Amino acid sequence: MGVLARTLLSLDVKDDVAMADRVLRGSRMGAVSYETDRDHDLAPxxxxxxxxxxxxxxxxxxxxxxxxxxxxxxxxxxxxxxVEGEGVESKPVKPPRTHWDMLRERRSIEELDELLEQRIDALRKRRRSAARMLKEQQEEQAKNAK
Structure with a gap:
């Protein structure tokens, strides 16, 4: 292969690389296919x-x-x-299971009532202790202000 042929071949390769860089630089992956559809058979x-x-x-x-x-x-x-032909009847759709449905599968109403009372008691204790702490802080601030 002569010097001229090698030079032309290397220029051709460089041009292809530069063109590929320009094509891919501003595109998103998977957004556009740069492949032609000429040689592909589409699904029937x-x-x-x-x-x-x-x-x-x-x-x-x-x-x-x-x-x-x-x-x-x-x-x-x-x-x-x-319009024409026979179709397949759609299957009946089951309603989606809600959180309440799944909870009722695991616990009875009595158990849920008991858990609710426990949580309410815990919240009331927390609220009382927070109110007590707030009252103590206010009293301390009042002492320090004197």
């Missing part, structure tokens, strides 16, 4: 049509092998029903 998809009660028809893309639901929420906030 199917477009499914839904109709809202107002009559608006909209399409939602699903994977070709996905189970299509009978209802889908439109971007306007209304539910749409499947």
């Amino acid at each position: 998809r199917q477009m499914v049509k839904y109709r809202t009660a107002a009559g608006e028809i909209y399409e939602v893309p699903f994977a070709h092998d996905a189970e299509v639901p009978e209802e889908w929420l439109c971007k306007n906030g209304q539910w749409g029903t499947l």
